[in-house]
Amino acid sequence: MTDLLQLVIYGIVTGSILALGAIGVSLVFSILRFAHFAHGDLMTIGAYGGLIGVSLAGLSPLASIPIAVALAVVVALAAEYLLYRPLRTGSHTVILLISSFGLALILRSAVQLIAGPAPMVYRSGIQLPMRFGDIIIRPDHFWIIGGTIAIIIALHLFLTYTKFGKAMRAMADNMDLARISGIPAYRMIMLTWVIAAALAAVAGVFLGMDTRLHPVMGWRLLLPVFAAAILGGIGRPYGAIVGGFVIGISMEVSTMFIDPGYKHAVAFALLVLMLIVRPTGLFKGASI
Amino acid sequence: MALLEATGVTGGYGGADILSDLNLTLSAEEIVVIVGPNGAGKSTFMKAVFGLVTIRQGSIAFDGRDITNMKPETVVTRGVCYVPQERNVFPSMSVEENLEMGAFIRKDDWRPQMQRIYDLFPRLAERKRQPVGQMSGGERQMVAMGRALMLEPKLLLLDEPTAGLSPKFIDETFRQVKRVNEFGVGILMVEQNAKQALAIADRGYVFANGQNRFDDTGAGLLANKEIAEMFLGG
Numbered sequence: 119m120t121d122l123l124q125l126v127i128y129g130i131v132t133g134s135i136l137a138l139g140a141i142g143v144s145l146v147f148s149i150l151r152f153a154h155f156a157h158g159d160l161m162t163i164g165a166y167g168g169l170i171g172v173s174l175a176g177l178s179p180l181a182s183i184p185i186a187v188a189l190a191v192v193v194a195l196a197a198e199y200l201l202y203r204p205l206r207t208g209s210h211t212v213i214l215l216i217s218s219f220g221l222a223l224i225l226r227s228a229v230q231l232i233a234g235p236a237p238m239v240y241r242s243g244i245q246l247p248m249r250f251g252d253i254i255i256r257p258d259h260f261w262i263i264g265g266t267i268a269i270i271i272a273l274h275l276f277l278t279y280t281k282f283g284k285a286m287r288a289m290a291d292n293m294d295l296a297r298i299s300g301i302p303a304y305r306m307i308m309l310t311w312v313i314a315a316a317l318a319a320v321a322g323v324f325l326g327m328d329t330r331l332h333p334v335m336g337w338r339l340l341l342p343v344f345a346a347a348i349l350g351g352i353g354r355p356y357g358a359i360v361g362g363f364v365i366g367i368s369m370e371v372s373t374m375f376i377d378p379g380y381k382h383a384v385a386f387a388l389l390v391l392m393l394i395v396r397p398t399g400l401f402k403g404a405s406i
Numbered sequence: 407m408a409l410l411e412a413t414g415v416t417g418g419y420g421g422a423d424i425l426s427d428l429n430l431t432l433s434a435e436e437i438v439v440i441v442g443p444n445g446a447g448k449s450t451f452m453k454a455v456f457g458l459v460t461i462r463q464g465s466i467a468f469d470g471r472d473i474t475n476m477k478p479e480t481v482v483t484r485g486v487c488y489v490p491q492e493r494n495v496f497p498s499m500s501v502e503e504n505l506e507m508g509a510f511i512r513k514d515d516w517r518p519q520m521q522r523i524y525d526l527f528p529r530l531a532e533r534k535r536q537p538v539g540q541m542s543g544g545e546r547q548m549v550a551m552g553r554a555l556m557l558e559p560k561l562l563l564l565d566e567p568t569a570g571l572s573p574k575f576i577d578e579t580f581r582q583v584k585r586v587n588e589f590g591v592g593i594l595m596v597e598q599n600a601k602q603a604l605a606i607a608d609r610g611y612v613f614a615n616g617q618n619r620f621d622d623t624g625a626g627l628l629a630n631k632e633i634a635e636m637f638l639g640g
Contacts, residue, residue: 295490339492
């Protein structure tokens with residue numbers, strides 16, 4: 119029982135990271151209509167952006183989040199301007215998907231070139247865990263879970279109560295009607311990238327805090343992130359949050375029964391199961 | 407002076423011209439109905455006015471200014487709003503949010519206009535918070551019209567507002583169109599329910615093969631036996 123509770127807590131931590139990534143994937147899909155394969159590597163960029171603050175300025179990983187966000191947002195906007203926008207006019211969205219795959223390779227290689235292939239950590243040494251009976255929680259885990267909840271609330275308030283948040287939902291709902299209502303499509307696309315990249319960067323820093331930094335850290339997380347987005351219903355940011363936690367908790371709890379090396383297979387199995395049982399996802403997203 | 411003046415409009419999607427040398431005028435505060443067989447270019451013409459179809463020859467002027475091939479985002483700022491036939495609401499958003507999106511480009515206070523729309527469609531006032539996707543076809547049509555009216559347009563383009571509605575809602579929709587017009591909004595409407603539409607119209611056009619074949623007052627077209635037989639289903 120204690121083991122299960124402990125794993126569920128780890129699952130919530132993993133789920134937080136997945137949810138932040140999956141919200142971005144879902145937002146990008148809902149506005150731009152393609153699966154953004156470079157999203158995992160945007161997380162990596164964020165994680166290494168955080169490392170800039172930690173190693174050069176001596177900041178804590180949390181205090182380095184603004185640097186991580188700034189770097190990821192710049193990369194995403196550059197990709198939009200140089201890659202996605204020129205390809206968007208007149209070509210099928212599959213072209214965008216494939217080009218995002220290419221961008222993923224570029225980003226990963228760039229990180230490897232600059233930071234080296236060896237794993238890195240934000241801080242060495244052991245963090246003193248907090249004990250609650252038999253349950254052990256690291257302070258970092260509190261920050262990850264608390265930070266994710268705060269971001270989800272902020273995003274919810276933005277989408278529900280602000281003019282531009284509502285316009286983003288309108289774009290996701292009916293792109294043509296949004297255009298003929300005078301909603302500036304291009305500005306909304308830029309805003310989508312800013313939000314998606316910012317969330318990816320935070321997820322990357324959280325992932326770095328939870329484990330360690332490595333050039334393929336984000337790429338490896340892409341499958342569970344996509345699984346979370348699809349489980350929740352692709353194009354539905356709220357679904358992505360639920361999907362993230364479901365996948366995260368399932369992955370961690372599965373280690374009670376099977377080898378931890380198969381964690382990602384659990385995410386994949388859930389994804390396949392969902393596509394068979396309910397292809398539109400829990401929250402009735404767009405069917406692909 | 408005409409509010410909308412289309413002169414020799416030729417154009418279509420990609421290479422093929424659907425509209426060929428089409429002429430139409432609409433005076434301020436007028437209801438003009440376009441009828442005609444399927445494929446006559448009725449909806450295409452409306453889209454051309456709104457900048458959704460490429461015009462290769464001819465011109466469209468609105469309120470004395472040229473709007474030929476202007477982007478929809480710009481046409482909307484000139485005081486033309488368009489209600490497409492299908493997919494004309496934001497289904498996952500509430501009634502109030504749909505109306506708010508209609509007012510997206512307004513910098514001034516649009517609350518009074520929202521209240522006027524609720525007065526016009528009391529049924530919407532009762533369902534402000536309901537997601538539009540859960541509403542009936544007739545109610546959706548009200549939301550669609552309400553969204554378009556949020557900008558207080560001088561001209562409203564309605565593409566088959568009664569398509570797929572039950573007879574009860576068809577009558578109600580035409581009554582509402584008439585009331586919107588009484589607020590001083592010019593209306594250009596494409597309709598399949600030609601007889602009912604022409605009955606509320608000031609003038610009507612009959613389109614065929616991408617051209618305007620006949621035009622007359624609504625009553626005049628209804629009284630014309632030849633047109634009735636050919637285009638209005640007897």
